[in-house]
Structures are given as C-alpha cells and as structure tokens.
Amino acid sequence: MARYGYFGSMKAKPGHRDQVVKILLRASDDVRTAGCHLYVVGVADDDDQTIWVNEVWDSKEDHDASLQLPETRAAIAEAMPMLTGEFTSREFTVLGGLGLPPE
C-alpha cells in the first residue's frame, strides 16, 4: 500500500515558537513505533511564527490513530494555547524517493 504524506503548518503566538518546536520534536520521538517514517520539524525563515511539519506514514490510518495516543493528546493540549489557530495542510500519496526506509 502506498504511504501517506502530510505537509502542514501552524502558527505560534509571538514569542512561543521555540516552545512549540520543542514539543513537536519530543512528539516526533513518540510516533517512531506508530507507523511513522518521517516527522520533520522546521521553521519559516521569513517570519518568526510559522512552523512546518512534514510527515510520512505507512498509511493515513496510522497517522489518524497516532492523534489518539495519550502522549500525542498531551502534546497537542500543551501546544494548543501557544498557537494562533491558523493551520495549513496538504496530504499526498508517497511514491518513493531518497531517504525513506524500504517498504
């Protein structure tokens, strides 16, 4: 089955981006065993609020299930008050490329 790709952004309230990034990096460690192959956290260079997250999962089902993990729910609850509420997201079907473990 083709893998599930996700590329999304969130916006931190002014001064809170580093804290949110720290939460996301910690969360990336929690999803290692949940069918997640890639969870890259980055920040925009042209503003100091935008955070980018790029994920590759075995399936959309694995991704969606991860949102119900207690550690994920705790991370979301911790980060949410520091976010503006502006999100973007793109989903795509991963066909291959460099840097992913073999299927």
Place this chain on the structure above:
Amino acid sequence: MARYGYFGSMKAKPGHRDQVVKILLRASDDVRTAGCHLYVVGVADDDDQTIWVNEVWDSKEDHDASLQLPETRAAIAEAMPMLTGEFTSREFTVLGGLGLPPE
C-alpha cells in the same frame, strides 16, 4: 548549520504525471551524494496532475548547486515539456525530527 527544507509542487499536463514521477524518482538517486538527505516524491489524491516533492539538504547552497549537475539538468529538460508551468514552493529551516540521519 541548520538544514534546508523544501516542499514544492508541480503540475503535469494531463496524462503525463506518471512519466514525470519516474523522472523525479530517477533524479532522487542522483542527488544522494550531493548533500541531499531526503527527496520524497508524492502525488495529490484529489487531482491527477499535481506532484509534490519534499526535500531536505545540508544547506540551500547544496540544493542550488544540485540544479547545475548534468544529470539534474538533463532531468529538468526531459520533464519540462510535460509540465504545465504551475509551481508552488516553500522553503524552511529544518530543526530536527524523526527519520533524518544525525547531523
């Protein structure tokens, strides 16, 4: 130095997406030694023309230099006539996460 992230899309002319994907997957193998850690190729689920590419490089300089490699130039020349000319791109600074080799 922080790594360089890139997430972009291109649109293939109707009926040409598979061919362009094949060229991109071949190209992803050529950049392995050029400072590229991730080169994921995917397709949109909600249309049959959009292709997504997600890259992580040691630096923007490595990324830009790769565009001048003979094999990259050949791949671009081969793909270009099959594209509509509509592109999107996002650049970001990679701060870490799961699935990338250690810096």
